Amino acid sequence: MIGYLVSVICMVLTAIVLQQFMAAIEGLYDARILIVPLVFLCGSVTVSMGSMLVLAFVCGFLWDAQHLPGVMTDLGNTVYTRPAEMLRFGYSIILYASMGFLMQGIRPLFREGKWHVSALLTGVAIFLYLFAEFMLITFVRGEFILTRGIMLKISFCALLTMLFSPLVFWVLFKFAALFNHTIRYDGLKTRRRA
Amino acid sequence: MKPLNLLILLGFLAGMVWVIALSEESVRSIQASYYRIIAPFVKGGSQLELKANAFLKEVEYSKDLEERLHRTELEFGRLGAIEGQLRELERENNELNAALDFKRRTEFTVTAARVIRRQPSTWWKTIEIDRGAMSGIARQVPVLASGGLAGKVDRVTPGRDESSVILLTDESCQVSVQVEGTPEVGIVSGQRGQIGEAPLLRLRYLSKDAPIRPGMKVVTTGRGGLFHPKILVGMIESFEPGAFDGEALVKPSVDFQNLSIVFVTSAPDNTSHEKSKEDE
Numbered sequence: 322m323i324g325y326l327v328s329v330i331c332m333v334l335t336a337i338v339l340q341q342f343m344a345a346i347e348g349l350y351d352a353r354i355l356i357v358p359l360v361f362l363c364g365s366v367t368v369s370m371g372s373m374l375v376l377a378f379v380c381g382f383l384w385d386a387q388h389l390p391g392v393m394t395d396l397g398n399t400v401y402t403r404p405a406e407m408l409r410f411g412y413s414i415i416l417y418a419s420m421g422f423l424m425q426g427i428r429p430l431f432r433e434g435k436w437h438v439s440a441l442l443t444g445v446a447i448f449l450y451l452f453a454e455f456m457l458i459t460f461v462r463g464e465f466i467l468t469r470g471i472m473l474k475i476s477f478c479a480l481l482t483m484l485f486s487p488l489v490f491w492v493l494f495k496f497a498a499l500f501n502h503t504i505r506y507d508g509l510k511t512r513r514r515a
Numbered sequence: 516m517k518p519l520n521l522l523i524l525l526g527f528l529a530g531m532v533w534v535i536a537l538s539e540e541s542v543r544s545i546q547a548s549y550y551r552i553i554a555p556f557v558k559g560g561s562q563l564e565l566k567a568n569a570f571l572k573e574v575e576y577s578k579d580l581e582e583r584l585h586r587t588e589l590e591f592g593r594l595g596a597i598e599g600q601l602r603e604l605e606r607e608n609n610e611l612n613a614a615l616d617f618k619r620r621t622e623f624t625v626t627a628a629r630v631i632r633r634q635p636s637t638w639w640k641t642i643e644i645d646r647g648a649m650s651g652i653a654r655q656v657p658v659l660a661s662g663g664l665a666g667k668v669d670r671v672t673p674g675r676d677e678s679s680v681i682l683l684t685d686e687s688c689q690v691s692v693q694v695e696g697t698p699e700v701g702i703v704s705g706q707r708g709q710i711g712e713a714p715l716l717r718l719r720y721l722s723k724d725a726p727i728r729p730g731m732k733v734v735t736t737g738r739g740g741l742f743h744p745k746i747l748v749g750m751i752e753s754f755e756p757g758a759f760d761g762e763a764l765v766k767p768s769v770d771f772q773n774l775s776i777v778f779v780t781s782a783p784d785n786t787s788h789e790k791s792k793e794d795e
Contacts, residue, residue, distance in 0.1 A: 338556045342563055345634045347772075350710050353637070371523035378530055386549040388636040389542070390669050390681055391654070400739030405687040405704065410542040411534030418527070451637065458638060462686065462707070470710035478637070 325502035326372050329364040332492065333380055336360040337387070350470055352477030357384060358417070358450060359482050362443045363489040365421040366431045367497065367504040373421040381414030406461040416453055420446045432504070436490050444483030451475040543670075550672040557632070557643070557677065613661055614776055625659065625778040626650050631677070633774070640685035640705060644777060647671050647678035652779050655741060659778045663747035663768035664690065664735060668779060678779075683748070684714040684771055691739050692718065692748050694763075695732040699725045703733065703748055703765055714771060715752055721761040727754040733765050743783050 336356040345351040361380040365373040389410055423446050424439065431439045452475055459465055497504045516524075537545070550557070614627070628646035635643060646652055648671045658665045658680045666688055670679040681688045684705035692703045701720040709715070718733065731751040737744025749765040 337553070341553070341556045341559070341635075344632075351634060355637075369520065371517075371520040374523050374527040378527055382534065383549070386546050387553070388639065389546070390636075390639045390641060390679070390685075390687065391539070391543070400691050401689050401702070401741075403702075404689060407687060409535050410537055410545075411531060414531055414534060455638065458707070464707075466706075466708045468708040468710070471708050474637075474710050 322369075322372075322500075322502055324500035325497055326368060326375065328496040328500060329360075329368065329372075329376060329493070330379060332360050332364065332496070333357065333376065333383075337383055340387075346477075346481075349477040349481070350474040352474055352481055354485060355447060355478060355482045356485070358420070358447055359443060359485060359489055361417055362420060362424050362446050363439070363486055363493055366424040366428055366439045366442075367493055367502075370422075370425055373425060374418060377417040377421045378414055381411065381417040384413045384417070385410050408457055408461060412457060413454075416450055416457075419453070420450050423449070436487075440483065440486040440490065443486040444479045447482045448475055448479035451478055546670060547672050550670070550677075551675065554672065554675050554677065562631075624781040626652060626780075628777050628779055630775050630777060635679075639687075640682040641669060642666075642680050642682060642774065642777075644678055644680055644779070645676065646779060647676045648673050649676040650779075652678055653782060656782045657742045657746070657780045659746065659780060660769045660774055660776070662770065663749065664742065665769050665771070665774065665777050667741065680777065680779075682771060683716065683767060683769070684709065690742055690748060691736045692733050693736045694718075694721075694725070694727055694751065695734055697726055697731070699727060700736055700738075701763075714767065716749060716765040716767055718751075718763040718765050719760070721754075721763060723756040723759060723761045725754065725756075725761050727751055727761070727763055729753060737783065740783055743780060 336359070340356050343354050343356060345353045357380055361376055364376055368376070390407065424442060427438055427442055455467075455471060455475070459467075493504070496502075626646050628644035628650075630642050631645045632643035635641060644658075652668055652671055654668055654671050656668050658667055664683055666680045666682040666685070668678050669681040672678070682705070683690065683703075686705050686707045689702050689704045691700065693700045699721050701718045703716050703718045706715060706717050721727065729751050733748045733751060735742045735744055735746040735748060747768045749767040749769075752764040752766045754761060754763040
């Protein structure tokens with residue numbers, strides 16, 4: 322179990338490196354493939370809740386370290402009195418954990434071997450993740466703005482990312498076999514039939 | 516719930532509280548350490564991105580050249596292809612000349628930098644440039660491009676020659692500006708939710724009956740000590756008076772879609788900062 326969890330964390334670190342090579346596609350409303358959330362979501366359905374939380378913490382922490390810009394709080398003058406609010410460092414950990422719990426919800430199906438349901442749910446989870454992130458920004462800055470462009474950007478991001486989920490699951494199965502970690506338990510299916 | 520899971524959940528919550536309570540300095544320090552580790556990969560990624568873009572441009576150009584050659588083959592034969600090549604060289608030359616001329620025109624010290632990465636994050640409008648701490652670049656200094664103000668430096672990794680620039684089109688990049696030819700001053704910033712279109716900036720806190728017309732120039736005031744005064748930001752696109760104040764939409768003078776070279780300026784001196792305080 323520990324070996325498998327370490328391998329998934331290594332996969333997350335590799336995903337962070339690969340994410341550097343993923344440019345936004347201007348023709349698709351600046352959508353991009355979100356490899357780190359994808360690896361987390363696929364990984365979270367293959368592990369227990371405790372391990373999922375560890376993964377969520379690692380992914381969210383590194384994600385914010387990479388992406389979160391600074392805020393204008395240290396200017397000390399009277400001109401920029403109302404700076405745009407920025408999300409707190411660490412907000413992604415909460416979002417990752419929430420999406421992780423969503424994935425854990427269909428873990429019984431995954432353990433029956435229906436990985437394709439999980440693959441589809443990764444797309445839904447990415448959509449919800451980005452939507453929730455945008456709503457958080459809206460909440461801290463005020464003024465509700467939701468344009469067609471934003472919805473299309475979120476949708477394309479989710480769709481593009483979802484397309485790669487079978488590949489990630491395939492790698493996870495390989496790691497599971499390597500570390501003797503049981504992520505597919507057909508006994509559940511038999512029990513339900515009985 | 517299993518006792519182990521409960522323990523992990525408690526540990527997770529404690530970790531969450533610790534992370535959320537981190538000060539800005541600590542966050543900056545964590546980010547600097549992170550970028551020091553990830554820097555070689557970022558550079559590799561940006562180089563790959565540049566190569567891919569260059570390849571795409573080359574393909575595009577080749578297609579264009581092929582069409583031109585086909586059209587002019589009957590008339591000029593071999594001269595058609597040569598003409599096409601010369602035209603491309605001329606365009607490149609003009610671009611470089613414009614960049615050099617811009618550098619000469621500016622009144623403060625500037626460091627030319629190449630954009631190595633665009634929009635590395637989903638919601639924040641930032642770019643990464645190939646100049647940083649090693650070139651003497653500091654946080655919050657203005658960044659210009661051919662045309663006017665482009666943004667400001669957001670993150671500088673100590674010991675590395677790379678930095679991140681938050682663009683003027685981002686909602687969090689606020690600039691004190693004046694509408695030229697009027698006493699009207701306000702704060703300009705990007706607008707949330709502008710994706711895949713020519714971005715317009717939002718100029719707030721104007722008088723409700725401000726004599727503002729489309730086409731008027733918007734320049735920085737230099738107040739607040741962040742930006743040098745009299746840098747062109749854009750042109751007024753429209754003005755809408757409100758109940759208490761007025762708002763205008765500004766078309767930026769910088770082409771953010773094709774940003775390839777930027778100029779990082781020195782920080783405005785404290786005297787102008789003090790003067791701006793006195794003005795208020």
